[in-house]
Amino acid sequence: MGDKKHIDRLFQEHFKDFEVKPDAAIWSNIEAKLLNKKKKRRLIPIWWRYAGVAAILLLALSIGTIFINTNKSTTTNSKIVDTKVIEIKNDTIPNTKKHNSISRTVIKHKHGVSVDTLTNIKKSSQRIYKTNRAASKISNNRNSRATIKNKNSISSKTNTLAVSQKSTILKSKIEKIDNSAIPKTSIVNNLNLDKKQFIKSDTLITVQNNKFVSNTQSKTLNKSNQIKEKQNRVNLLNKIDSTSMEVAITEHKSLLTQEDTKVSTNKWSITPNIAPVYFNSLGKGSSIDAQFNNNTTTGEVNMSYGINASYALSKKLKVRSGINRVNLSYNTNNVIAFSIINASVNSATLNRLSSTASDNIGEIKAITAENGISIMSASSFNSSDSALLSSSNTSINQSFGFIEIPLELQYAVLTRRVGVNIIGGFSSLFLSNYNAFSSINGQQTRLQETDNINNTSYSANVGIGIHYKISKMINFNLEPIFKYQINTFRNTSGEFQPFFVGVYSGFGIRF
């Protein structure tokens, strides 16, 4: 028996350094719960962060491309590397060792074709390096030959070197193929299927091997190596059974679509434009007064200028808007301007005028202008009266200024270097100024303001856009557009259907 102790002391002493290691499963439970919590908590902030990054990238890219574009001229003299295309027919795959089906097509782009920026070159070289690495891995796996792997990697290294030194450029289409899609099937790494061939016949599958490999190989590797390389490739292809080919084909389809969408990554475009515009009316009629309904009219050519922005909704469809200043003017010919010589004649003349006119059209009042001058249509003006008055034959010129805000859709019918688009939409027109005057004896005489012009009116627009692609970023646009005006005037007489036609030209900058 030991010393007597207080029960508290007993426990205190025993448990003083009491530690028990918990089971490992406890931590894994805790960890799982912590991670779960973390995920839930971070879901939204991460989304925000990514959105922020995306926004910044977008901004940087759009600014960057503008600057990079200015450097373009320095890279225009770069060569396009010879590309070797190995065509392999499906049915000949089993015995392709003899290179029967391997043909060389050398594509030389002399100048201007898909000239891309240095960054693109670097990117593409990196991609090629990656694909080469992947290819070398495959060949290693498939043939289990370490030597080949080494050679491949050497060649790929020299390739990248050659690429950056010579600033060689791939065909833009090939560049656009998204690398991220490639790892899905390792086979596709080695295959760049040519689009046109593919479309022409399904049985013909054109396989483009890594372009630079074949070119620089001849310089860096001796011929036997080259042959080995080719054989390896052929062996590799031999091993691709029909199912994997199908996979490759479907993969390629997706690549093609990606390719297409990538080509039109420049979704935004801004076009400052200027256009001569011609204004006239379709039907006979007048916006001024019924008496001028049958008068001849002549439209005048004025200018419209402004800026448009368009956004590509899809590959073919764009929506566009902008702001334009439109000046229109229009002459009503064959009018008589007369000034009353003295007051006594005034009322009598007018009475007579109105009586003669009433036979034809009804009550006609002369339009008063500045300086006591009146204006009438020549047809309703009795020539016998002219003796009483000093009159002269002239025309009324009306000029309008509008601020036009169009909203149009543009559908691409042809998307080549010269693109053809159909344009349709409408514009809101806000009246900014209006003038009507006649020139009498060399003097412009303002007519009294007519208040039958609406401050806000509309137009229905139809046109054709011809867009010439000067570079990846710059287009020259030529767009004849017909705009039928709606609700421009109140109380028009006759069938006054105003319209204007403009041939809009400008340089579109895509970004």
Place this chain on the structure above:
Amino acid sequence: MSLEQLIKKCKKNDTKAQGELYKLFSSKLFSICLKYSRNYVEAEDNLQDAFLTIFSKIDQYKNKGAFEGWLKRITVNTVLQRYRNEKVFKIVNENNIEDVEIETDEDHISIDYLLQIIQKLPDRYRLVFNLYVMDEYSHKDIAEMLKISVGTSKSNLARARQILKKTVENYNQKPNLHSL
């Protein structure tokens, strides 16, 4: 890595740091859980809950006072919370018993046995005994923590002591039956 750095990283939800912290303190905190819980499995549950609370509240730790003390408090509170939720406190008999000095003379008693008899105490006796004897809380604090009166805390402690004394005495008489 210093403890301070570790805490900092834990505040940033660094999983690796959390693992480190767990490694450092889990044994100590698990011993608390074992003392306060009814059995091993419950102790494990409590430890798990305690650590989850620790990691979710670590940003509230302002480097004031010992970190270990903070961890212990959270652990004890986690256990108490469990019993509060289970409403086990009601079932305890509130007979007031005199605070008697109990003496025992044991050195060869295994800690496992002691732990076992603690765990077998009625819930509130166990909690009060642990809080008062092992973790040196005052009766006032215990009363607040368990939402009981100070008198109840005292009587519970006395009851716990008596039960433990009896058990240990029995063990001393028949040590062979209880060897672990």
